[in-house]
Amino acid sequence: MNLPVMPPVKPMLAKSVKRIPPGMQYEAKWDGFRAIVHRDGDELVIGSRTGKPLTRYFPELVTGLLAGLPPRCVVDGEIVIAQDGRLDFERLSDRIHPADSRITLLAERTPASFVAFDLLALEDLALFDVPLEQRRRALTEVLEGAGPPVHLAPATTDPERARVWFERFEGAGLDGVMAKPLTLPYRPDARLMYKIKHExxxxxxxxxxxxxxxxxxxxxxxxxxxxxxxxxxxxxxxxxxxxxxxxxxxxxxxxxxxxxxxxxxxxxxxxxxxxxxxxxxxxxxxxxxxxxxxxxxxxxxxxxxxxxxxxxxxxxxxxxxxxxxxxxxxxxxxxxxxxxxxxxxxxxxxxxxxxxxx
CATH class of the missing domain: 2.40.50.140 (Nucleic acid-binding proteins)
Incomplete structure (x- = not known):
């Protein structure tokens, strides 16, 4: 693997605030495993929030990510599993298992999805210093033809729509809204975004x-x-x-x-x-x-x-x-x-x- 951003990478983080701040990009707050995906041709690494590899636990995602992502890229997102129309974190936790046979069985019974919300590198270009607004635009373009299990995270700059999401999306198992400054560069392990959670x-x-x-x-x-x-x-x-x-x-x-x-x-x-x-x-x-x-x-x-x-x-x-x-x-x-x-x-x-x- 030879990418401008090499694994492991610790994701950028968020600090809690009580209200939705104005003038930002808003997304749902997903309740899954945070994951940064590195792809270089046929090589693919799924890294956890702490940098530990998650690749072996989600074999069905490896196939889907190779089909849905650009040939050379680094993407930040969330691994989720849905049951009966809601996110199910317990089914997700079940995947962290030492037996390959158990993982294979669960991958068939409760397949995972990957929700992408940031682009850290594309081809030979690292995007850490590129403002979020431009990274989002590039991510939208490169995922235009992607299908399940790869999804582009819904995003808006309308705070009223974000408030509606905050109320409605909880019923699907999501736990709040993220707010990200449009000019924000990507800074690993730094709490520069905002999260608004239900209490x-x-x-x-x-x-x-x-x-x-x-x-x-x-x-x-x-x-x-x-x-x-x-x-x-x-x-x-x-x-x-x-x-x-x-x-x-x-x-x-x-x-x-x-x-x-x-x-x-x-x-x-x-x-x-x-x-x-x-x-x-x-x-x-x-x-x-x-x-x-x-x-x-x-x-x-x-x-x-x-x-x-x-x-x-x-x-x-x-x-x-x-x-x-x-x-x-x-x-x-x-x-x-x-x-x-x-x-x-x-x-x-x-x-x-x-x-x-x-």
Whole structure:
């Protein structure tokens, strides 16, 4: 491979803002694996956000990208998988598997797509210093004849249309809107774009915590649970944004709730791999880091806290939540899925059908 921009490349990033800023290019915020694709003739490398190769996990994309991309280019985008008209991050995570036979099977059952939104190099020209507006124009031209599984991310410069997208696209599993200055050069690993995400609150049971991985015997993250319709407490996510002083205080606050016998806990079976198939429990194997310590401290499920979240992925919070406050007035048994907002459904094919909009 001999390109003007060689792998690995860390993608340009975004910082969170509360409102859609004016005078920019707007795109949907995709919920998948960020990926930078390098193609030089028959050679193709799909790199992750951290620079690790993803190529072997998406064999069907290799074929599609070779058919849909220019012969020599570097493209920034997102790998996504859709199920029933919505993005499905869990199906995407399933691909990170050591067995080639399993990957091949999943590639046939739940094929992935690549949504392109930036062009970093074309032929012998690196485009890092070219303004976004020109890079977008070039990307639109080179993908004019591309078809599934390669898609051009819809984009607009109309803030009113962006606001409509912000409301509607959530129903297809997207989690907000991106705003990018039209004169923006491409700067790897720099937070120069903006993301506007949905935020809601929920009352959750605090059923355990993980110790901090480096700072000693202090709280690293709170483990959150919600009761399903059958009355089973399901692990739905974590909250971890605390100052070091607050982490130390939480150890003392949570001490009265520590269980002497963890066998009494609703998640007592977490160490049994087979138990994770039927229920959502903490401590499941991390596909990205198989050696990661997943141990945690069991707490009696008696505390309730309010957390802020952006959106759900199936039966769990897609991202780490933000702790807001304790809710001593809430009965833990009343903390169920029924309190969560359900976005109006919107078919993902309609989003992708807006290729090149605006």
């Amino acid at each position: 809601r609150t929920a009352d959750c049971v605090v059923a355990g915590y993980r110790p901090h991985k480096t700072a000693g015997p202090v709280v690293g993250s709170l483990l959150l649970g919600l009761y399903d319709a059958q009355g089973t407490l399901q692990h739905v996510g974590a909250s971890s944004a605390f100052t070091m002083r607050r982490r130390e205080e939480l150890v003392a606050e949570l001490a009265p709730y520590r269980l002497d016998d963890p066998a009494e806990h609703p998640w007592a079976a977490w160490e049994d791999p087979s138990a994770h198939a039927a229920n959502r429990l903490p401590g499941s194997q991390n596909r990205w880091n198989s050696g990661k310590d997943q141990s945690w401290v069991a707490l009696a499920p008696e505390l309730v806290c309010e957390v802020a979240y952006d959106h759900m992925q199936g039966t769990r919070f897609r991202h780490t939540t933000q702790f807001r406050r304790w809710r001593p007035d809430r009965d833990p048994a009343s903390c169920g899925y029924d309190q969560l907002d359900e976005p109006v459904r919107y078919d993902l094919s309609e989003v992708l059908g807006l290729d090149g909009a605006g």
